[in-house]
Amino acid sequence: xxxxxxxxxxxxxxxxxxxxxxxxxxxxxxxxxxxxxxxxxxxxxxxxxxxxxxxxxxxxxxxxxxxxxxxxxxxxxxxxxxxxxxxxxxxxxxxxxxxxxxxxxxxxxxxxxxxxxxxxxxxxxxxxxxxxxxxxxxxxxxxxxxxxxxxxxxxxxxxxxxxxxxxxxxxxxxxxxxxxxxxxxxxxxxxxxxxxxxxxxxxxxxxxxxxxxxxxxxxxxxxxxxxxxxxxxxxxxxxxxxxxxxxxxxxxxxxxxxxxxxxxxxxxxxxxxxxxxxxxxxxxxxxxxxxxxx
Ligand code: ATP
Numbered sequence: 001x002x003x004x005x006x007x008x009x010x011x012x013x014x015x016x017x018x019x020x021x022x023x024x025x026x027x028x029x030x031x032x033x034x035x036x037x038x039x040x041x042x043x044x045x046x047x048x049x050x051x052x053x054x055x056x057x058x059x060x061x062x063x064x065x066x067x068x069x070x071x072x073x074x075x076x077x078x079x080x081x082x083x084x085x086x087x088x089x090x091x092x093x094x095x096x097x098x099x100x101x102x103x104x105x106x107x108x109x110x111x112x113x114x115x116x117x118x119x120x121x122x123x124x125x126x127x128x129x130x131x132x133x134x135x136x137x138x139x140x141x142x143x144x145x146x147x148x149x150x151x152x153x154x155x156x157x158x159x160x161x162x163x164x165x166x167x168x169x170x171x172x173x174x175x176x177x178x179x180x181x182x183x184x185x186x187x188x189x190x191x192x193x194x195x196x197x198x199x200x201x202x203x204x205x206x207x208x209x210x211x212x213x214x215x216x217x218x219x220x221x222x223x224x225x226x227x228x229x230x231x232x233x234x235x236x237x238x239x240x241x242x243x244x245x246x247x248x249x250x251x252x253x254x255x256x257x258x259x260x261x262x263x264x265x266x267x268x269x270x271x272x273x274x275x276x277x278x279x280x281x282x283x284x285x286x287x288x289x290x291x292x293x294x
Contacts, residue, residue, distance in 0.1 A: 037105075038102055038103075038104075038105055038123070039123070040122045040123055041119055041120070043120070044119070044120060044121060044122045044123075045120060045121060045122065045125075046121070046122055046125040047113075047121040047122070047125040047126050047128075047129060049129075049210070050113055050114050050129045050210040050211065051079040051080075051114050051210065052077075052079045052080065052113065052114070052129075052210040052211045052240060052241030053076075053077070053078060053079040053113065053114050053115070053241070054075075054076065054077040054100065054111070054112070054113055054211070054241060054243075055074075055075070055076045055077075055111070055112045055115075056073050056074055056075040056076070056096070056099075056109070056111050057074055057109050057110050057111070057112070058072050058073070058074055058108065058109035058110075059072070059073040059074070059099065059106050059107075059108070059109035059110070059111060060072060060073075060106065060107040060108035060109055061073075061095060061099060061104065061106055061107050062107055063104075068107075069092050069095050070092055070095060070096065070099075070265065071265060072109070072265070073096065073109070073265050073266065074109075074266075075096075075259065075266060077241055077243070077257075078241070079114075079210075079241055080239060080240065080241055081241055081242075081256045081257065082237055082241075082242040082244065082254075082255045082256045082257075083242070083243055083244070083255060083256065083257045083258075083259055084244040084246040084252035084255035084257070084258050084259070085097070085243065085244065085245055085246060085259050085261055086246050086252065086258060086259070086260055086261070086282065086285060087260050087261035087262050087267070087281070087285075088262060088263075090263075091261040091262050091263060092261055092265075093245045093246075093261050094215065094245050096243075096261070097213045097215075097243050097245055099111055100113075100118065100130055100211070100213070100243070101118075101126060101127050101130040101132070101213075102118055102119070102123060102126065102127075113126075113211070128207075128209070129209045129210045129211060130209055130210075130211045130212075130213065131151075131204045131207050131209035131211070131212050131213065132212075132213045132215065133197075133200050133201065133204055133212065133213070133214050133215065133233070133236075134200070134215045135215050135216065137196040137197060137199065137200045138200075139184055139185055139191070139196060139199065140185065141183070141184075141185035141186060141187060141188070142183065142184070142185065143178075143180060143181050143182060143183055143184070144173055144176075144179075144180050144181070144182050144184055144199070145157070145160055145180040145181060147184060147199055147203070148160050148163055148164060148180075148199060148202045148203055148206060149206070150203055151163065151202070151203030151204060151205070151206035151207035152206045152207050152208075155206050157180070159206060160180065160202075160206065161180075162205075163202040163203070163205040163206040164180075164202045166201075166202070166205045166232075166235065166236075167198045167199070167201040167202035167205055167232055167236075168198060168228065168232055169195065169198040169199060169201075169202055172195060172198075176189065193221055193225075194221050194222075194225035194226075194228075194229060197221070197229050198229065198232065201229070201232050201233065201236055204236055205236060209240065210240060210241065211240060211241045211242075211243070212236065212237060212240045212241070212242045212243070213242075213243045213244075213245070214233060214237070214242060214243070214244045214245065215245045216244060216245055216246050216247050216248065216251060230251060234254070246258075248289075252272070253272045254272075255271075255272070256271070257269055257270065257271060258270065258271065258272060258275055258282060260275070260280070260281045260282050260285075262281060267280070267281045268280045268281055268282060270282075
């Protein structure tokens, strides 16, 4: 899954605000090399401010010809709804989400936002309104200010500070000798996993997209950090359409809807309460996780 979203970083780097410095430029070249096939259509227009109603209609997708990952997938998500995707590894949860900002192209069918095919929009304007928070946070060598501002080029200091506050990373930044000017990355201050996650959340508050894709971390954070990050993510999801690629059932109970994906597509969907009341895939997954948790 980490590998899957690597292209996201590359694309963000180019389309949005490709970070300065050698690392950023290298990503830029890698991107040109590998993903230059996804481009604006000849009639692509700037996306208006989106509400975030999403529809997958009869979507087929394969990474390799003849090996379909999604077949005739149909799914709608209301504006502002939080939908968590669960299911076995390899079922296609990440793929479903990655198609929305066109990191990959559908083979058949279409994906629309607010009733318009995502291919109608320019990639830049589409991706400006679809934010991705990955488990594998991408930091580039630069200051904390630059790393947060990566969420939106040209943000003012006041906006950056406000985003840091909402992500509850402001105290940590204030405690650093150089504050926002502290250099992070290989030659700077090394941030913990939890701090990196918060920085990514601050970025996303700044970006303020209508649609949010959360690729839930599988790596272990301590329970307290995890709880705090969960709180910040819940706040971040407020007022946005949110798709969660979920790995731990405990964190998705509060989703408006849970979509269980298996090798045949959408196996079942409903709220946590509805799904545990049905003898299906979700209940089995839930019981299995409950058992291992003791
Ligand atoms: P996980 O829970 O392990 O993250 P997932 O449900 O998110 O899994 P996907 O990552 O969407 O599943 O993968 C769906 C299928 O597509 C898998 O068979 C996977 O091996 C394959 N796949 C994923 N990414 C690529 C890729 N970049 N190239 C080729 N095949 C891929």
